[in-house]
Amino acid sequence: MDVSRWNTPVMFFPWPYVQEAIDQIDAQVYRAAVDLAQELHANRARSCSDCSRVPTDLFWVCVTSPNETWRSKEGCVGFLTICEKCRLQVDFLIDQELTDLHAQD
Numbered sequence: 600m601d602v603s604r605w606n607t608p609v610m611f612f613p614w615p616y617v618q619e620a621i622d623q624i625d626a627q628v629y630r631a632a633v634d635l636a637q638e639l640h641a642n643r644a645r646s647c648s649d650c651s652r653v654p655t656d657l658f659w660v661c662v663t664s665p666n667e668t669w670r671s672k673e674g675c676v677g678f679l680t681i682c683e684k685c686r687l688q689v690d691f692l693i694d695q696e697l698t699d700l701h702a703q704d
């Protein structure tokens with residue numbers, strides 16, 4: 600999926616930044632990682648506001664917030680959900696465990 604040229608409104612992260620996260624997806628572990636993420640977060644994830652597509656039908660990608668957010672202690676790691684049909688960033692679900700792990704690095 601190439602989102603780098605999508606020009607729909609940015610809800611959480613600029614599209615080229617989202618593309619970087621997508622490019623880092625490891626196909627070997629992606630399905631298992633997303634299954635786990637959905638198990639943890641799908642119950643509080645929003646559906647697409649435009650087409651009502653449910654969270655588990657959206658595209659999930661793990662995103663680590665930009666370096667400057669970590670310097671100001673506002674960094675977080677979470678799962679961005681994307682509606683491919685509407686080209687929208689629907690929700691960003693912060694994963695506390697991954698955030699704590701990243702903060703220790």
Ligand SMILES: [Zn+2]
Binds near residue numbers: 648651652683684687
């Ligand atoms: Zn949608």
